[in-house]
Amino acid sequence: MPEPDPFWWRDEAPARPxxxxxxxxxxxxxGPVARTWWSQRFLGVLERLGVGGRLSRGRSYARAGQIVSLDVAAGGALAQVQGSRPQPYKVRIGIPAFGKAEWTWVTQALAGEASYAAALLNGEMPREIETVFDGVGLSLFPADQRDLAMDCSCPDYAVPCKHLAAVFYVLAERFDADPFQILALRGRDRDTLLEELRARRAAAAPPDENGGVAALADVMDVFWTGDTGLAERLSGAHTPPDAILDQVPDFAITVRGEHLTELLRPAYRALAGED
Incomplete structure (x- = not known):
């Protein structure tokens, strides 16, 4: 009688998707998927939360184009990923969205620093943006595992499965092209955030001569011009341009019987436009 196969319980080789x-x-x-610092940070956070060790399972799925659809909205991403079965698996990645009050704090902090607003208006993620969120008691990226929900309709017990992992890779590459999708997960789409930033920056701009807010295009000719009376108020009494020569010790050298300081005095006055 033949010996029973000790591995009779093992699964068959996985079917190709x-x-x-x-x-x-x-x-x-x-090589690496993420190209920008913010996408690298996103994948780094997954590594820290213990998710990253399984991401490589989905890399071949992501490169083969097995994701049928992917929608990013406030609170998470929904996707369909085609596996070996006829029907695609349903994948959900959840990240809690911030409320209106929380986004008011964030927008106010971002608008308070011109470089942050300029970077976002230019389609880039300012490197200090995590500090801005931290400053109002929030986190842009998932802070812990409670901040990250993962679900897939496939029979694989592992979390993340290769279908979830594939979606993470596609999200990272999408974030490279459009960092606003990271903010969209937290509840603010691109147009809404930029409109709020513009409104707050305009409200903080100096008023025009009629008491309203001057448009930047209308003040570009004087934008870098200081107060015309400032120099006079700071300088006090008029100081002769050649007064510095009176503080210079006498030189032993003379030119045609004239002291050197006296020879230089007309030049100082000429430079100041007084001669």
């Missing part, structure tokens, strides 16, 4: 026509895939064919 069904090919998707026109699926969503990452552009990176090798």
């Amino acid at each position: 069904r090919k998707v026509e026109g699926g969503i895939q990452i552009n990176s064919t090798r």
